[in-house]
Amino acid sequence: MSDRPFLVLGLFQDADKLVHGIRALKSTYGDKLEAYTPYPIHGIEKELGIPKSHVGKIVLALGLSGLTLALGFQSWVFTTDYQIQFGGKPYFSWASFVPIVFEVTVLLACIVGAVFGMLVLVNKLPHYSHPILSSRSMPKITRDRFALAVSVDTAEDAARAEAALRQAGAPETEVVHGTDEIGSGPLLPLKPVLATVIICVLAGLGTWHLQRLWNKLPLISIMDEQTKVLPFRANAFYPDGQSMRPLVPGTVSRSAEYAAWTTPEEAGQMLVNPLSADSLTLAKGRRGYETHCLVCHGQLGDGTKLLSDKYTGAPANLHQARLKEAPDGHLFAVVTAGKNTMAGYGKDIPAADRWAIVHYVRVLQRALDASDADVQAAQAVAAAAPVAQGGSH
């Protein structure tokens, strides 16, 4: 750390006197002047001849990019990547995107744009220290004095600047030594940083504990207490005192299945797959298979389970000759009602999706030992149409 005079500070009593001082010294010192004040004084940058800051433009640009990013990302996710129906709304429900668009816009504009823009453009990162911070006048400048600083190089310079500042109306002056080279000054004020970290951790732990207590308080119990109908509870609202309502006599379910079969073999005789094996059905079947069956029957359906050995069941190899020859109805019945240690999926997967899964099992069965002719046929189809057609039945 070199010890040459670096700045001369003149302390003024108020903002007006500071501005007069700037005007008096402007012609001699020009862009060697800088002001340090306890609060921002609008218009002072004009007096000092500092050009308009770019922070505003950066904030605007980042805000607009945040807006575009959030809007684009949500539109893509909800319309193409992962379509989910919310309350019958269209996939592109712009109104539901707005809160997140708002958040991301503000986040990028304020945190990234304003704070980082300020740190770099105004606070001049990577300079992390400045000689003025260790000057005697600093406490006063943060309280009630308005400092005008003149950059100087030599002791003679400093003496001249001091005289000029006094003449311009500053009752107090100080010569500050040091340099603003990167790497001068203390790296990080260790104690405050440590204190901040400790306070954050304590505050975090405290909040976590408090909010667990807090949630139990009667008025706050977050949505624990609601005047809503809960299943299997008493409910004074209805005359019979039950919350669950009996079905109106003669109600017909729109989705219940009436299984006339009892065994897979029987089902194989009775049922026909109602779906055609088009690409849409196969895509749906594949998704169903990979969601529900893959963990046990394996990616290829060969029975190599992904589950750990704690699961002692032995999932069937779906490529065994018996299952290849079994009709669709047989497979459907197994998926619906289960078999031995395999549980049924009748309650979890809608019937149409179960039939689609059966189609996909057929695809797996055929694909594993495809003949050369099959491969050629598939290539021909793939070359003719971008959408692959699968399954022959």
Next chain:
Amino acid sequence: MGKTMLPKLMAGLGLLGVIGAWFAGDSARFSANWFVWSILLLAVALGSLFIVALEHLTRAQWSIVLRRVPERLSGLLPALAVVFAIGAALGLAGNFGWSTPAFREALATEPHLHGKAIWYSSPFFIGRLVFIFAVWLMSWKLLAGGSMKQDETKDPRFSLFAKRFSAPFMWLFAISVTVLTVDWLMGMSPRWFSTIFGVYGFSGIFLSGLAATVLGILHLKKQGRLQEVRPDHLYSLGGFLFAFTVFWAYIAFSQFMLIWYANLPEETFWFHTRLTGGWYPVTFILPILRFIVPFFALLSREVKMDARRLSLVAVLVLVGQALDLYWLIVPELGRGVLFGWQEVAFGLFFTGLGLSLAEARMNVGKDLPEGDPNLDASLHYHL
């Protein structure tokens, strides 16, 4: 000469059209127009009164030099009480909304409307209307009248009184503005309800007061008066306009999104009316006019400090408020977008009336509140 006559000319010409519209016989349309425009003027007056009280309450010093302008604008209130009284005398309220025979009958027969039957019972309804006007007139007398008296007496105790009075005034103002918006805007569609509606009404009222204050100041400055108001003051007013432009959008969108999301038929029909047919483009334009354009216009510091550009934005805000009121009221006639000579006549008449009244008010009392002990601090206000 020609310029000062213009508002009176507009009002006169418009009045002929308004009288014509009365005799043309379409009384529902006549009432709708009447309420759109009289509530617009009321918004200007109430917004100005609110600014006066807000500045007293926070003991703001920066705004003292310009306080006379909103004080004078809130002086439109007595005239507007007359306008409302004329509307009542013409029986305009009976044309649609809560006072139609069909809805009156529904109040008596439909059990889920029983709560509203009390709210819309005539004595309660009229009592409320009288009460809110009494609150406004009294507050105007106390705040604006007292301030003008202070010019002569130079009694600093008034400033203390105004500060103390402004606190309960905020309560009264919140209640009265909610009554105004619920009765005279939401009440046009009496089956509909939205709990944020009072706040929505308030945002428009405050914006109207701010915009009118800006225009009043710039008008006086053009005449060489009120030179004490400098760009620093304009900047602060512009900041206010900016903040409440965003506030309006926030409230308007919150109201829309919650109703759209919950999708309850008893709430969505109100928006459905406005999102179908000819109203769709109007609904589309409204946020552009009221939010997007003023938002980007007011982002820059230069615009907020520049008299000409700031006055353009202020005019835009008032146009937005007029469109907003039109959008709140007219769809309830169930006849699609109405725009014809009647609307033009009403626009001319009430714009002319508002401008002439405001112009006359601008000569009441002194331009500066000379008795305010803190005026000096305001004169030397720097950002």
